[in-house]
Amino acid sequence: MNAQHDQDRRRVPRGADTAPDADQGANAAVAPWQAQDRADDDRGARVIRLDTARQSAGGADPDGERQEGPGPLERRIAAGLAFLRRRLTGEYEVDEFGFDPELNAAVLLPLARAMYRHWFRVELCGLEHVPRQGPALVVANHSGTLPVDGLMLTVAIHDHVGRDLRLLGADLIYQVPLLGHLSRKAGHTLACPADAARLLDKGELVGVFPEGFKGVGKPFAERYRLQRFGRGGFVETALRTGVPIIPCAIVGAEEIYPKIADLRPLARLLGLPYFPITPTWPLLGPAGLVPLPSKWMIQFGEPMRLEEHGPDAADDPMTVFNITDHVRENVQQMVYDTLLRRGPAFF
Amino acid sequence: MPTAAARVVLVTGVSRFLGARVANALQADPGIERVIGVDTVPPTTPLGRTEFVRVDIRTPSIAKVIASAGVDTVVHLSLVTAQSVPRSKVKELNVIGTMQLLAACQRSPDMRKLVVRSSAAVYGASPMDPAVFTEQDEPVEAPSHGYAKDAVEVEGYVRGLQRRRSDLTVTVLRFVNFLGPGVDSPLTRYLRMPVVPTVLGFDPRLQFVHEDDGIEVLRxxxxxxxxxxxxxxxxxxxxxxxxxxxxGRPFVPLPAQSLSVLGDLGRRFAGQTGFSPELLRLLMYGRVVDTSRLVAELSWRPKHSTEAAFAEFLSAHGMGHPGPLGLLDRLGAALTRR
Structure with missing residues (x-):
């Protein structure tokens, strides 16, 4: 019965306050779809009726017995109306960063999830390395001309770890209308030491792409070669707050918009870091914005603990440089390994 | 000094809402012998045992008041944030008034304590801001307009006084926007517009402090x-x-430029307050401050959260949710009851 409970819980859409789940940790290495399917297969015949009536909204009632209560469709519509009502009356909570968990789980993530499942067919590895609770800093490689990799990483962690990844974004994002406040509502914030330390102090899982624009805007010819890892600010923050660094390799994002040229004068005119030319953009107009359907793999590595250095090491630039290089080499090696395992880019 | 308690308190800006409320709170304290309120205009509400002195703090006569009454504590509240007064006059009131007041404080041998009302606007508002400002943070883009700039300058002069009179206890309070039944500010007027224009593509984070909490902190x-x-x-x-x-207010997102033009037209022809550059920046980028230092120092938390202060402001002005929601509720109830 206990196992049944755990499986049920996995099906419930996650809110902000998902309890960390030990059982999930054990199952985490299984590919996500298999875990879902297995949960369905294991379902005992005797308890199926009650569960489907309550959980799988929209599914037909198998026996047609429960006529006295409202049916699943009605419940679903009522839940939708309640959601709509909360949104229209502003009766929801946001945190001090502007994170709106309800909007994120109900509107923003489902949009990205469709792409995650059906377009990029993301496969995950090493999920057991991502802590189910407590602060940690996920450090990943950045690529793809547009930062779609951040979006996919957020979906992966939300759906398979049950936590909200709080990304640190470039200041350009917060200058652009719409993008800035959507990014805050999705839980992300500006990449600055104060915000990173504040999130980690609150026990959040924080994600960072230390390569920044150099990584995301590198030409296709340099794919999967990591750029400089910024100035090591993320290592200083990790040292000061004493949190582990989780290295992460994202493979597949390099092929979504292969940047074959860069119109520098136009980029300067528009105030952008680069203006990419891809095989389809701007040749096909808006259709060029559709990413190529590459096959993605995301690999999490073993947590790198920095306790041995102590918080004072953050003021020692040599230690910071060394750790930064070490993390970078680690991620680069993981990228090469995962690239080999993935094989061809589009199948 | 054997006792830390204030005995003769001078409150500036006493004819305005905040000054009158603070003077009222202070005179209820039996430990305070005299409360002296100063302002350029007579108070509109009765002040009780507070003695009103009509004096312009921009003139040296303020020094005479401080010296003759033996004032030991000055509560400086007359930071003008409204846009109804011409900008040059506001600046004169805020900056020159503070300079004169501080000069008088420096001279007086009885002076022990200075409490200054400043504003969280000193942090500015920009897309490069950290999500939450602490007291040590410098503004990323220093405010270059309006009362925000005045507040920065006022704080500068207060630091100067602190250097020269290190025996003074100086407290600077950076308030976010006041909200509550009695508050009338550019922001409350903005929120009470029948159709509220917002800046297209921006959704700022706002914080409010309830008037009662603000007064309790000042007290x-x-x-x-x-x-x-x-x-x-x-x-x-x-x-x-x-x-x-x-x-329950309808809002129309407009591009930032047209919003400032609209505000200008409103100010010229409809007697409205318009959108000052600092209000416009707040409506684009928002601002959040960290209050943990205050909470730790006073071992006290504001009784009203931002949400509660806003709710009270709404009920005081009879604002709330419009009718069509009732339909949603009935529909939802009908579905779940069946």
């Missing part, structure tokens, strides 16, 4: 010794869109 800072700079805000954050939905 405690006056009767107790808490030197330093403190942010004052209610707990929690509201997004502008969320606040307007709670108010």
């Amino acid at each position: 405690r800072m006056t009767v107790e010794d808490h030197p330093g700079t403190y942010n004052v805000a209610g707990d929690g954050v509201l997004l502008l869109s969320q606040a307007l939905r709670r108010a």
Whole structure:
């Protein structure tokens, strides 16, 4: 019965306050779809009726017995109306960063999830390395001309770890209308030491792409070669707050918009870091914005603990440089390994 | 000095809402012998045992008041934030008035304590801001307009006085926007517009402090010794869109430029307050401050969160949710009852 409970819980859409789940940790290495399917297969015949009536909204009632209560469709519509009502009356909570968990789980993530499942067919590895609770800093490689990799990483962690990844974004994002406040509502914030330390102090899982624009805007010819890892600010923050660094390799994002040229004068005119030319953009107009359907793999590595250095090491630039290089080499090696395992880019 | 308690308190800006409320709170304290209120205009509400002296703090006569009454504590509240007064006059009131007041404080041998009302606007508002400002943070883009710039200058002069009179207990309070039944500010007028224009593509995070909490903080800072700079805000954050939905106010997103033109027209022809550059920046980028230092120092939390302060403001002005929601409720209830 206990196992049944755990499986049920996995099906419930996650809110902000998902309890960390030990059982999930054990199952985490299984590919996500298999875990879902297995949960369905294991379902005992005797308890199926009650569960489907309550959980799988929209599914037909198998026996047609429960006529006295409202049916699943009605419940679903009522839940939708309640959601709509909360949104229209502003009766929801946001945190001090502007994170709106309800909007994120109900509107923003489902949009990205469709792409995650059906377009990029993301496969995950090493999920057991991502802590189910407590602060940690996920450090990943950045690529793809547009930062779609951040979006996919957020979906992966939300759906398979049950936590909200709080990304640190470039200041350009917060200058652009719409993008800035959507990014805050999705839980992300500006990449600055104060915000990173504040999130980690609150026990959040924080994600960072230390390569920044150099990584995301590198030409296709340099794919999967990591750029400089910024100035090591993320290592200083990790040292000061004493949190582990989780290295992460994202493979597949390099092929979504292969940047074959860069119109520098136009980029300067528009105030952008680069203006990419891809095989389809701007040749096909808006259709060029559709990413190529590459096959993605995301690999999490073993947590790198920095306790041995102590918080004072953050003021020692040599230690910071060394750790930064070490993390970078680690991620680069993981990228090469995962690239080999993935094989061809589009199948 | 054997006792830390204030005995003769001078409150500036006493004819305005905040000054009158603070003077009322202070005169209820039996430990305070005299409360002297000064302003350029006579008070509109009765002040009780507070003695009103009509004096312009921009003139040296303020020094005479301080010296003759033996004032030991000055509560400086007359930071003008409204746009109804011409900008040059506001600056004169805020900056020159503070300079004269501080000069008088420096001279007086009885002076022990200075409490200054400043504003969280000193942090500015820009897309490069950290999500939450602490008292040590410098503004990323220093405010270059309006009362925000005045507040920065006022704080500068207060630091100068602190250097020269290190025996003074100086408290600077950076308040976020006041909200409550009695508050009338550019922001409350903005929120009470029948159709609220917002900036297209921006949804700022806002914080409010309830008037009662603000007055309680000012009272405690006056009767107790808490030197330093403190942010004052209610707990929690509201997004502008969320606040307007709670108010049941329709809102129209407009590009930033047309919004400032609209505000200008409103000021010229409809007697409205318009959108000052600092209000416009707040409506684009928002601002959130960290109040943990205040909470730790006073061992006290504001009684009203940002949400509660806003809710009270709404009920005081009869704002709330419009009718069509009733339909949603009935529909939802019908479905779940069946």
